Amino acid sequence: MAAPTRAAPRVGILMGSDSDLGVMQEAGRILAEFGIPYEITVASAHRSPGRVEAYAREVETRGIRVLIAGAGGAAHLAGVLAAHTVVPVIGVPLDSSALGGLDALLSTVQMPGGVPVATVGIGAARNAALLAVQILATEDSALRERFRAYKVRLAAEVEEKAARLAATPEAGMVPPRARREAP
Numbered sequence: 389m390a391a392p393t394r395a396a397p398r399v400g401i402l403m404g405s406d407s408d409l410g411v412m413q414e415a416g417r418i419l420a421e422f423g424i425p426y427e428i429t430v431a432s433a434h435r436s437p438g439r440v441e442a443y444a445r446e447v448e449t450r451g452i453r454v455l456i457a458g459a460g461g462a463a464h465l466a467g468v469l470a471a472h473t474v475v476p477v478i479g480v481p482l483d484s485s486a487l488g489g490l491d492a493l494l495s496t497v498q499m500p501g502g503v504p505v506a507t508v509g510i511g512a513a514r515n516a517a518l519l520a521v522q523i524l525a526t527e528d529s530a531l532r533e534r535f536r537a538y539k540v541r542l543a544a545e546v547e548e549k550a551a552r553l554a555a556t557p558e559a560g561m562v563p564p565r566a567r568r569e570a571p
């Protein structure tokens with residue numbers, strides 16, 4: 389089982405196939421940015437159900453506090469993990485079939501009552517990791533402040549984009565305030 393960080397992992401990232409890695413490694417990148425130890429591995433709800441169950445049953449005792457599960461097609465990985473653990477599961481539906489991820493979205497999000505999976509958008513590994521950060525931050529004030537700073541950076545990026553657009557005459561857009569101030 390791959391463990392990209394030396395410290396005991398707090399988040400487990402799983403994917404149905406190594407062909408999902410290109411998308412799912414973004415979750416690891418975000419967690420690393422926040423200094424959260426994580427592990428990442430492959431387990432398939434259909435091809436290796438025993439591995440999924442064994443993983444889910446032991447995560448809690450290993451100190452993992454959030455699971456992120458990405459799968460495409462008839463995506464049952466997140467749901468099966470949620471069936472076997474009390475650790476919260478975030479599902480990432482992946483676009484890897486002829487149906488463009490809609491199949492995975494519905495398979496992941498439509499869980500029966502009593503067994504929730506927090507489902508993010510198709511391919512949204514970044515948001516899955518950010519949600520994991522927020523979950524961990526509920527009991528970690530330093531992490532909460534890092535997340536607050538991240539949101540401030542996001543807002544600053546939007547301001548920069550708006551300023552760049554306003555400085556581009558051919559964009560044909562008037563910033564809202566200037567519009568209000570116009571005679």
Ligand code: RP5
Nearest residue numbers: 404405407408459460461484
């Ligand atoms: C799903 O089937 C996996 O999560 C992957 O998105 C898709 C294709 O898997 P491979 O055939 O590439 O192994 O279970």
